[in-house]
Amino acid sequence: MKKQIIALALLAGSFVAAGAQVYLDPKAPIEERVKDALSRMTTHEKVRILYAQSKFSSPGVPRLGIRQLNMADGPHGVREEIEWNSWSAAKWNNDSIVAFPSLTCLAASWNRDLSRAYGNAVSEEFAFRGKDIMLGPGTTIARMPLNGRSFEYMGEDPYLAGEMAVPYIQAAQANGVACCLKHFFLNNQEVDRFGVNVNVSERAVNEIYLPAFEKAVRQGGLWTIMGSYNKWLGEWCCENDSLLNGILKRRWGFDGAVVSDWGGTHTTMGAALGGLDIEMGTDTDGKTKDKSKGYNTYKLADAFERLINEGKIPMSVLDDKAARVLRTIFRTSMNAGKVIGSQCSEAHYDVCRQIGEEGIVLLQNRGGALPIDVSRCGRILVVGDNAVRNMSEGGGSSELKTKFDISPLNGLRRVYGDRVDFARGYYAGRARYGSADKLSPDSLARLRAEALDKAKSADIIIFIGGMNKNFRQDCENNDREDYNLSYGQNELIADLARVQKNIVVVTFGGNPYAMPWAQAVRAIVHCWYLGSMSGEALAGVLSGAVNPSGKLPVxxxxxxxxxxxxxxxxxxxxxxxxxxxxxxxxxxxxxxxxxxxxxxxxxxxxxxxYTTFKYGKPVLSATSMTAGDSLTLTVPVTNTGKRAGKEVVQLYIGDEKTSVERPAKELKGFEKVALEPGETKTVSFTIIADDLSFYCEKTHGWVAEPGVFRAYVCASETDVRGTAVFELK
Structure with a gap:
């Protein structure tokens, strides 16, 4: 016993001594910690922290007490735990979480404060699960309406996407959880995503596809970023020197770590010199003794270490990569200020509901069909597979295992009670990567006939359909087959509208879609994916308890x-x-x-x-500016209706005369303002020369040409409420 006590005392003494080392001092500046740790690490230890040790972790340095990095898929919640070395579910009983609304829904809220609340809440769940890196959010631009992963991104405009991503990132990282922004870049389609080379102009790269990422780095202080699978300039984006070293690290000053998409690394020399810092993969079985399948076969593993030892790659390359990984470790897993977090808290469900409520978009409302008055609604028939589907399931890597989800049907029944009847009408099944459960044609016909028969006695129909997260819907590794709603929904909606004119169509999904029946229905509501509180958020909007304020990000x-x-x-x-x-x-x-x-x-x-807003005349602080000046534009906005509501005031700017072709106008500002009935508030925007510039391919830089510009104050891109002209001298 005495010997054991002495041994423990010696161990305790060594721990205290180690604790005095700079790299273990949580109060020391991070750069000093990184420098100190690097000085103590062997070449092998530096290499070893650059590649995976399991499906979702990379190692630290056990000899030095440097912790590993634990990662998990996001961005809408923490993915369920999977086995260490396989893609099978670990089947834990404590990994059920809150599913937050999709990022398209967040973007549709146009609310920076909600974005900050989202980042804070979701990162608390990641921290509670022991995760250091959240794989998300995403700011890939919605170029194409069939993209299977558009629901994970923030729309088609780089200004909106960047503005909504920054608060999310700042709030999450304030909790000690790194955001891994994805997918960098040009991952605008899932078809052929593993090998397609994107040919795009230098101007489009800089004006459309890079700005949201740049804002996340420069303003958001991003800690990690994920390379995409596709190629640009003929090189894989996970080992693309022009992109990762040239643009990201040198031009933008990114000091964090570049993480490969899983299996996105192809060559050792490309990964070594192309800017990749952490290599993650998919098909390695770390349990086997067969070295041909071990993690040491990764491109940044043994092969990279040999090149370093042989002097074929400078040690400075390795030191830079290792420093970036250490910096990430000290910011997250060894950050003394990292929150403990919480999971499935009441506050998290409240944030989930609020984002859903403000992200729902009321597209059409003829004759005041909405809201549906609880006291005078009559018999309500709810039709549609999405009324009872768990839409947290499916979608690929963003699939979530939730503690509970309030379905749209249950949400409506909580408000309207037994006045709600239900008929499925169509069945989408569960389809994952080509396999599907299907009903027979006769069964599908019976579902359809039941809905049409019940429609005859209904006072109002609420059709709840749209897309889901099945294969070839909104799902990773595939795109939608076409622009129409699947499963015969277009025909069913048209037939229902012929039976009952009082019909409201509610759709879920991450993409736009065709509406050949739009003129035959009274109201159209688009919900994106609303997460665990879907039913409550939707019922709040349809009943009028919540005044819709979402605006389309696409x-x-x-x-x-x-x-x-x-x-x-x-x-x-x-x-x-x-x-x-x-x-x-x-x-x-x-x-x-x-x-x-x-x-x-x-x-x-x-x-x-459900209310109306009147815009006053926009007023500029001056009629001209120089490149170093700024202008202030103010506009009064009044709620002229009888309900409290929120309006998104949008500022676009157009160049009246230019030497190159430019868009008629581009989004350069927005503010969401809450107004009581009769209340007026003044919204203010600052305009600087950067807002007036375009990217010039001749000079390879940004140019703001002197001349006349027009500021458009809008309720939507086509709903111009006022303009003001000014000159750049």
Missing amino acids: TFAARQADYPCFQYGREGYPGVDMQVYYNEGIFVGYRWFDTKGVRPRFPFGHGLS
């Missing part, structure tokens, strides 16, 4: 062919011979529709309310 076209990417045949999408061409250049989303005169079904920034 353009809803009348036809698939109206989108610019489809103007160029297969070259525009999905590509030819693994080459896709972004021939539309900078004219993505509303920039195309507005400038080319193509009328959308519902424009970018559109969203109705």
Whole structure:
């Protein structure tokens, strides 16, 4: 016993001594900790922290007490725990979490404060589960309306996506959880995502596809970023020197770690010199003694270490990578200020509900069909598979295992009680990567007949459909097959509308879609994916307990062919011979529709309310400015209705005369303002020269040409409420 006590005392003494070392001192500046740790590490230890040790972790340095990094898929909640070395569920009984609304829903809220609340709440759940890196959020631009992962991103406009990502990132990282922004970059389609080379102009890269990422790095202080699978300039994005070293690290000053998408690394030399810092993978079985399948076969593993030891790659390259990983460790897993977090708290469900309520978009409301008065609604027939589907399931890596989900049907029954009847009408089944459970044609016909029969005696129909997270819907590794709603929904809605004119269509999904029945229905509501509180958020809006305030972060076209990417045949999408061409250049989303005169079904920034808003005249602080100046634009906004509501005031700027083709106008500011009935508030915007500039491919830089500009104050991209002209001298 005495010997054991002496041994423990010696161990305790060594621990105290180690604790005095700078790298273990949580109060020491991070750069000093990184420098100190590097000085103590062997070459092998430096290499070893650069690649995975399991499906979702990378190692630390046990000899030095440096912790590993634990990662998990996001961005809408913590993915359920999977086995250490396989993709099978670990089947824990304590990993059920809150499913937060999709990022498209967050973007549709146009509410920076809600974005901050989202980042705080979701990161608390990651911290509670012992995670250091959250794989999300995503700011990939919605170039194409069939993209299977659009629901994970923040729309078609780089300004909106960047503004909404920054508070999310700041709040999450304040809790000691790193955001891993994805997918960097040009991952605008899932078809051929593992090998397609994206051909895109230098101008479009800088004006459309990079700005949201840049804002996340420069303003958000991003700690980690995930490379995408596809190629750019003929090189894989996970080992692309021009992208990762040239743009991200040198131009933007990114000091964090670049993480590969799982299996996105292809060559040792490319990964070594192309800017990758942490390599993650998919098919390695770390349990086997077969070294041909071990983690040491990764590109940044044994092969990289040999090149370092042989002097074929400078030690400075290894030191830079190791420093970036250590910096991430000290910011997260060895951050003394990292929160303990919580899981499934009442506060988290409240944030989930609020984001859902403000992200729901009221697209159409003829004759005041909505809200549905609880005291005078009569018999309500709810029709549709999505009324009872758990939409946290499916979707690929963002699938979530939830403690509970309030379905739309249950949410409506909580409000309207036994006045609600239900008929499924259609069945989408559960389809994952090609396998599906299906009903027979006779069973599907019976579902349809039941809905049409019940419609005859209903006073109002609420159709709840849209997309889901099945394979070839909103799901990783595939795109939608076309722009229509699947499972015969278009035909069913049209038939229901012929039976009962008082019909409200509610859709879920991460993408726009065709609405051939739009003129036959009274109201249209789009919900994206609302998470665990789906039913409560939807019922609040439909009943009028909540006044809708969401605005579209993407353009809803009348036809698939109206989108610019489809103007160029297969070259525009999905590509030819693994080459896709972004021939539309900078004219993505509303920039195309507005400038080319193509009328959308519902424009970018559109969203109705149960109240009305009157905009006053925009006033500029001056009529001219120079490159170093700024202007202030103010506009009064009044709630002229009888309900309290929130309005998103949008600022667009157009160049009246320019040497290059530019969009008619571009989003440069927005503010969400809450107003009581009769209340007026003044909204203020600051305009600087950067808001007026375009990227010049001749000079490879940004140019703000002197001349006349017009500021547009809008309720949506096409709903212009006032303009003001000024000059850049």
